[in-house]
Amino acid sequence: MKERIHALLGWLLVGLAVVGVIGWLQATPGSAQPIAFDHQKHVEGAGLECTLCHPGAREGRRAGIVAAGECMGCHADAAAESPEVKKLKAFADRGQQIPWVQVYKAPPDDSNMFFRPNAVRINFSHQRHVEAGAVDCAACHGAVGHRSKPVTSPELPIRMRRCLECHRARKITTDCLACHR
Numbered sequence: 001m002k003e004r005i006h007a008l009l010g011w012l013l014v015g016l017a018v019v020g021v022i023g024w025l026q027a028t029p030g031s032a033q034p035i036a037f038d039h040q041k042h043v044e045g046a047g048l049e050c051t052l053c054h055p056g057a058r059e060g061r062r063a064g065i066v067a068a069g070e071c072m073g074c075h076a077d078a079a080a081e082s083p084e085v086k087k088l089k090a091f092a093d094r095g096q097q098i099p100w101v102q103v104y105k106a107p108p109d110d111s112n113m114f115f116r117p118n119a120v121r122i123n124f125s126h127q128r129h130v131e132a133g134a135v136d137c138a139a140c141h142g143a144v145g146h147r148s149k150p151v152t153s154p155e156l157p158i159r160m161r162r163c164l165e166c167h168r169a170r171k172i173t174t175d176c177l178a179c180h181r
């Protein structure tokens with residue numbers, strides 16, 4: 001009996017250690033992006049609109065990122081010799097999704113649901129802000145168009161205080177249930 005309890009406790013410790021390591025890995029910020037994407041070259045350099053590559057921002061809840069095939073519309077020619085564009089082409093040729101790491105994420109953060117099962121849920125729609133509200137992307141994401149390095153951490157972290165400041169200033173609802181449901 002005593003041995004069985006010891007064995008059980010042993011496994012419990014192993015389990016806790018595994019859970020701890022997974023949690024630590026998931027909590028490590030600044031995850032690299034699969035391709036060294038440069039916003040500055042596209043936005044300030046080539047004069048592209050944000051919603052050319054993030055079309056969902058006008059149409060729905062998620063902004064999204066266009067598929068590799070869409071990028072190849074330009075990159076069959078543009079900078080075709082760049083090693084980063086070759087990576088892009090390899091994804092497109094395989095018809096594969098580019099595994100971009102999502103940086104701006106409203107709760108619940110699915111990767112942490114295991115640790116925070118009661119995390120708040122946020123009701124957020126890009127379309128509502130970008131189209132209906134005519135809010136500029138920079139109000140929530142900072143000057144992305146200046147960045148020459150990939151986005152690996154939020155310039156303006158998502159905070160309730162920030163949502164509320166703008167809603168108060170513009171006389172938009174501050175009812176808890178508008179954002180939490």
Ligand code: HEC
Nearest residue numbers: 036037038041046053066070071074078079082084085088
């Ligand atoms: C409308 C045309 C256009 C589209 C669409 C486009 N790009 Fe580009 N891209 C460019 C131009 C122009 C450059 C700058 C080339 C230069 O500086 O020589 C560039 C540069 C790049 C570079 C840097 C190349 C280097 O090493 O300097 C990468 C990587 C890249 N684009 C990836 C992407 C990805 C990923 C997408 C899709 C999400 C995309 N591009 C969509 C036109 C485009």
Ligand code: HEC
Nearest residue numbers: 037042048049050053101102103104137141144145150151
């Ligand atoms: C040519 C395509 C292209 C254009 C134009 C573009 N983006 Fe992006 N955007 C990307 C790609 C690819 C990523 C993922 C790589 C990275 O993080 O840099 C990205 C990432 C982002 C992210 C981080 C997304 C996340 O996962 O949290 C934000 C925010 C963003 N873009 C905003 C903008 C804004 C604002 C503009 C206009 C000023 C813009 N983008 C213009 C292709 C584009």
Ligand code: HEC
Nearest residue numbers: 050054057062063064104105106124129130135136137140
């Ligand atoms: C009022 C604030 C606000 C504005 C304006 C805004 N965003 Fe976002 N954005 C957010 C929030 C909040 C998230 C996280 C949403 C989530 O987790 O579902 C996000 C996530 C994203 C993401 C990654 C997840 C996704 O939805 O694909 C991209 C890319 C993005 N935004 C691009 C843009 C672009 C481009 C614009 C302008 C056309 C824009 N955003 C305007 C607040 C904003």
Ligand code: HEC
Nearest residue numbers: 123124128132133135139162163166167170172173178179
């Ligand atoms: C820079 C200003 C600004 C910021 C920041 C902002 N909002 Fe908004 N929000 C607006 C505007 C403007 C509208 C009204 C759009 C319309 O006319 O439909 C709106 C509308 C909404 C609505 C719909 C309200 C209703 O009456 O049904 C929700 C929900 C919402 N926002 C959630 C959020 C959340 C969550 C955040 C933070 C992550 C946020 N907003 C940040 C400006 C902002």
Ligand code: HEC
Nearest residue numbers: 107120122158159160161163164167173174175176178179
């Ligand atoms: C305009 C949108 C908006 C409104 C209105 C709003 N919240 Fe939030 N709330 C958020 C966002 C976004 C987050 C997640 C980011 C953060 O934790 O700051 C959040 C987070 C929270 C959290 C979790 C904080 C944490 O650390 O986990 C609580 C609790 C909360 N809100 C309660 C409320 C209550 C109560 C009200 C009404 C008095 C309210 N919220 C109104 C957007 C809103």
